Amino acid sequence: MRSLIRQVTAGFLLALSLVSTPQARAELIAANDDTRSFYLLPLRNGLSALTLVWPMQQVTEERAHAMSAGLLSVITGGTSSRSPHEIHEYLELKGIEQVVTSTRRHLLLTVSAPNEVFPETLVHLENLLLESTYSNDWYQRDLQAVRIEHSTLTRDPGSVLGEIDGFLNYNPSDASSPPSDQTFRFGRPSHAILRSGDEEVEQRVAKLLAKLPRHKVNVRVTMPKWLEIMLGRNRFPFELPTGTIHFQDPSSSEMLILLAKAQMFEDEPQMVGANLLVDYIGANQDSEMFRLLRQEMRASYDPRSHFVTFDKNKAVILFSTTVEADTWPEIYTTLQSIYQTVRTGNVAQARLEMQRKIKLRRFSDNFFHTPDWGADQLLYEYPNGSDGDIFLPIVDAMETASAPDIIASAETFLPPLENYLLILIGGGDAPSPALKSNGYCALPANTPLKHCLEKLSNMGN
């Protein structure tokens, strides 16, 4: 049933793409409607920031890379009045930063600058968006820069996460890959998020947004809510397969062991509870993975956990460690034991409370100093905007989280171990038959993880 839905959705998406992007060249990325504007509290470091958000739904990874490279080229590749080098110099002279990021639904540009130069920064931004003149060669170079290296080359948890992100967020590749001479323009954003507190700046932002073009043909595709929900869920089920992916490198003296799970939570308190338990397992030097794998077993330099928010109440949980190849089965057994121990509620309450304090401080630092973090949180909570008060329930949940309550619910908050995907990259013995019984894929050399992620997913179906 799932595979049928996938095919139906793919056909629908292709039709939508043909309607909304009639030109292969100079494609306009823009919202159909008015921009939804948010005015959040000013940053606390003397900077102002504006995040512009364009929709990027239901695209392939290649298409997402093309759009990101296109936006990078627009903001760096020159305008009718400034060369790329002059733009670069201008940014350095004024202390302006431009950051391009993406989520599963959006492409974001965050521009920040000292308060005193922010008004002219907006003029500069307007010039970039309306007068961009980047060349195809420039775009090709940016396209190279945004592509992700294979995890088998870097053997780094961050690279694995990048490949998992591509699998979870984007449609399977199809024959209609973006043309190599693609040119993008970026018009009216779907959202604008301002961190300034200066009313004059707010007015200037409104004027800037009004100048940005919309689609000439206003395409609006609507569908029944039940169909939207069904297609959305099946299009992006937010699931990783279970089983084992193994890239064997007999020449390597090390093995990267990585457990991964894409997890949906019922609400923010549950997500916060899981986050703190995962941190307790491996986030820092006070964690169980550090204490046992590094300090007692002396097995690894970098044992750690990662809790990466992908959307409202959705996160990817990772546990990773790189060990001497011959020892990996023993270390993996210990890692399982650590997880099971915490999941059964065997947790030191004071140390869990310490993890909460650390995380709460990080929330504060991020919100008041890193504007793209705040923009992400806002979009997770209000992807379609809001006409009322704005709350970030994840912050409130972190502030009010109770260590005893989390410990009591550990088994509910953390998924069972057998629901995780095991990824092994490096040397040493092949996985045992028991580790292959839940699904197995041997990853060929110079091949992205997606090859095995799709294979195991299809086996599961």
Add this chain to the structure above:
Amino acid sequence: MFFKISPDQLRRPVLRAILISLVGIFPALNTTALAQDIFPVTDKGGLHGAYIVPIEDFDRVDVQLIVLSGAYDDPNPSGTAHLTEHLAAFSADSTVLRKARERDINAKTFNAATVYTNAGQPADLEKLLRLSRAVLDTPKLPDGFAQSEIDIVERETFLRERQYPSRWLTRLVLQDLYETPRGRANNTVDDLPNLNLATAYQFHKDHYVPSNVTVIVSGKIDRDEAAELVTQVFGDTARSTPPAKPWLDQKPLLTLRSIKHINTNRLPRDTVQFAKFIDFEDHPSSFELQGAFFIAVDILNTRLENALHFNDVRFLGVDMDWYFATNADLEMTLSVELMPGFALGEAHRNLRTTMKLLLREPIGAEEIKRSRQKAIVNAQHASRTPSGIHGFLKNLAADGFPPFSPSRFIDLINATTDQEVIDFADKVMQPSATATILAKKVD
């Protein structure tokens, strides 16, 4: 769902709501400081230096203990300074019997220094100072733990090699430049099997001595109280002879022009790696040249980026690094990744031509003004975060000089004359020892 809201309709409730959601939890501290005064501690025992830097803008305090020896001071085997850093940090922190801390100790081995940072609440200053002081004690670790830390260092070294393959290529080019795998170059990976505790403990005994250590306390602190605490904790340290720095005498032949070709599967793309050594032989110390160094290097970097990135899209990225040693020896490394189809030989010719002609157009007053302004903006930006301020304080202090805060750095930049900048840049671009590696990616 689509809808329309005007900015004015939305602004007030949003501000109020976020106020409830976040400001109630996190007290307000605006971090827009511009001036950071630096006060030397008078009664500092035998320390090389001790400084207090009050900064009201961050509700925290940081203690940086800087050992003025790093990877360049490695004996044989390479990696000894790094291993010593691990042993001293764990010993000082009693990590095996550790108690939970909100902020972990941060320790890092740089080329010419090893820096330990303990951070916490202002009320914790004495504890943070005592944790820092313990770094100077002979490491005491349980049986087997210290020996097995060698395995941990090995794991970390391999991890960094994979994460940053440019480290490996830089190591190779520096070995060619200095014609040795020791001192300013290193042989870290090959030397891993030879790492041993005896050499590490001897390194600690020789280099972790008060006269080779600077302490900087920065954060929300009272100047006098902080100085008194530094005196309490470090005042009993005795002056001693600082260790010798043989790497400062390590200078390549002026006529060296090494070029090497290699094939590798460790890099994502074809890469040209270049290194150049400049001996400011008329200057016994780099201190008086720091202002000219920062401005001139920005001018040279800007011209190189213009030629190798902005004007030629066949170069994917340009990465430059400059190290100006305390004795005024300057080392430049430059790495360029190539787009597919751009031949290594042609890229190398372009690089050589660029270097040769880099100062054909004389440096003008307007260009110096721009680079001066960029340095000031960069310093102002750094002053917005604790880590940015740490970086500034550590930068000159790691060479044994008094630390510079961002605001002091701005004073330095403004005091530097145009002619000093021009003379510095001219000296850098005169013919001198170079080494180049043309690395071809193979599968």
